[in-house]
Amino acid sequence: MEQKQQKRIIKRESIQSQYLLETKEILIYLPPGYDETVTYPGLILHDGTDYFNLGRIATQASQMIINGEIIPLIMVAVPVNKEVRTAEYSPLGHRNQEHQQFIVEELLPLLKERYPIDLSPQGLVIGGSSLGGTASLHLALRYPQHFVKVLSQSGAFLEATTEQIIQSPSLSYLTIYQSIGLSETAVSTHMGSLDLVTRNREIHRLLQEKHAHVHYREKEGDHTWGLWQKDLPEALTFFFGKDQPVNELAR
Template sequence: MAKRTIKKELVTSRFLDETKEILVYLPPGHEALSNLPMLVLHDGPDYFNLGRIVTQATSLIEAGELKPFVMVAIPVNKERRTSEYSPAGQRQPYHIRMVIEELLPLVRERYPVSQEREDLVIGGSSLGGTVSLHLALQHPTVCSQVLSQSGAFLQQTIDEVMRQPSLSHLRVYQSIGLSETAVPTHMGTLDLVARNREMKQHLQEQGAQVIYHEEEGDHTWGFWQRELPRALRLFFGKVE
């Protein structure tokens, strides 16, 4: 197996008043590459460990199914996760500013990644998918691609989508497990199947391209891990 590399970077955020240890995955052969596309992941360390995204991405790159790309794992203090990821959270605006103004410039300065909007995907699961969509809605010149697994969409998210004059630039991968009809969260029990169906409709009404998948699964890393290759092929698959 070709060598892949994981680096650690410290992002000291003046917006969040904390230092986050960011993990950066560099694909096999990255030393000879430049302008690589990039996937930024909320709950990133969980994606690396529980989602096995590093192993899956490396295998698909080596098999020639994916273009080489960089992955950036953003950690979160679980006690502050709802505050940073939820649209009702007090820290969410500061988290988004940290990503846009502190994290992305640091990664682009130190690693061989593209500066182009079309080469950036921001994603996550549950509230991680929610905050990824909010980031893209608020910064359309920076991000136009979102990966959302079992997105925990609230009314505030729908309202923000409907305020947009057009989302024709936006591409969203949405997946949901059919058992996610009564998911306990810090915001109460949510029917995420109904909420994802509604979000898909509103995004399409605003002109977004939505790639939507429903299948058997629940609100766990087992489901998210299993369907990750499909999302990766959408964003980073080689075009024949």
């Protein structure tokens, strides 16, 4: 039997998106002990390059897997051109629909074809920070057949998010890890200064009213990777704690 690799592997995949009209260079994290005969839960990350470089999520996840704190998972880092980030991630952005179509109609099929990743709604988490958290929640609101688990760190929630939640029927299918830094009361954005603490508290309340399962955390920190990096172990444990099942693929 071929020996399993004991170190993480980062692979690269290129997707020529017909929706976004650009090439996306996706990073795929394969965990320590990776075995292609095993189906792994997955985590898709907006601002994925920043999560790998600034959030150190690959290093943190690998150590947690080795320590037995979380089960092995496959992580998918989706990069974004910062010049069009708001256009793609904001629910009001003129490229937002195309971004959602890229995720659902181009990224998911590639992952299904090439990796043993559990793409069922219960096996997959989608997440991000700031507008990446917003984009992740809106994907779950629009495509509950694909996404029911959301990681949102310091979500930059807008009125469009509030309105969509209010207009939604029951969100009992949704599980969300939602964190916010207590110093995020005047975050500078292209839309002006935003009080993200107040906005996250409001979204938390609305999600609860719609019967979503919300793990809500307020922590000391500002709208920076310093906060999000420190917050990641709790988020990873919430979704991928060691009691979660890992399934054998049919041979």
